[in-house]
Amino acid sequence: MAVFDGGVLSIESKKEGSVLQYDLRSKTLLFCFLAPFFFLAMAELTIVVKHLQKSSTEVSQSLAEKEKKEEARYLIQSPIDKALGVPAPEKKTDKDDEKQGKKKLSPVAAYVFAGIFSVLYVIGRISEALSVKSLFRKYLS
Template identity: 50%
Template structure:
């Protein structure tokens, strides 16, 4: 399987054209301060064909870091048809986690249903049939109680038969899967928003930095 078909989930790629008079050295010089943050290390190298490359990695990056969501990547200055361009390839474990988290919570919800302790309990219909049969039975007093004049046993109340108010006994309860579905939805929304937003934010950050803004 070609990893490129799925690595877009946590990889962000893009291309930005440089200003006509801007050189590769100048472009990387302007971008370098973005990688001078605590927990960030980077290297610059000259490649064949006048191309230049900056490779960086981040560890325990601070929240104030404008690129804190990314853990590493490569920025390359190359010659394009209309002039030099910046090609970037960034990697984010945070995006990968937000993508996998909904699958995890959906799995938890399914396991909750599979291992529901009331799953194999008698159904509500079977319980009602069984109780109806008991209700129709004629209750007989033993001879000693009858001789002593003891009253006949009373039939059970309907509320007692149904297991309490509202007729929902313990077998009517459903497994609590709602929290798992809620968290799955939250992380799915976080991923969709983050994947689109981070792509736009990093592009705008690079464009402003190259322009000296």
């Protein structure tokens, strides 16, 4: 009964004898029930944002390709650098851009958290029901 914070206990008389009826409520289990929906909404939001960024990235990539062609002309080493033996400047590659912090959006983390809270709800619901039932039987017998 550690998780339950409210409810009703009643004793009803029947032909077989007195029967304990209980209806317990838990804010913690309610949170574990509602949390997966929040994380699934966050996953869907991530997918939508990723889709919107993809279309804007395509436009910016076409502009970036034009700029790269122009930059390729300017990577010429100066005569002073040649005389001093300085190595030629390296051209940037797409891998360098990815390493500099372009993180790809992924809904996987939201799905993982939704799964964790779903499992917590199911386990909590089953285990607390069994523990409450055994606790009441122990005290009433």
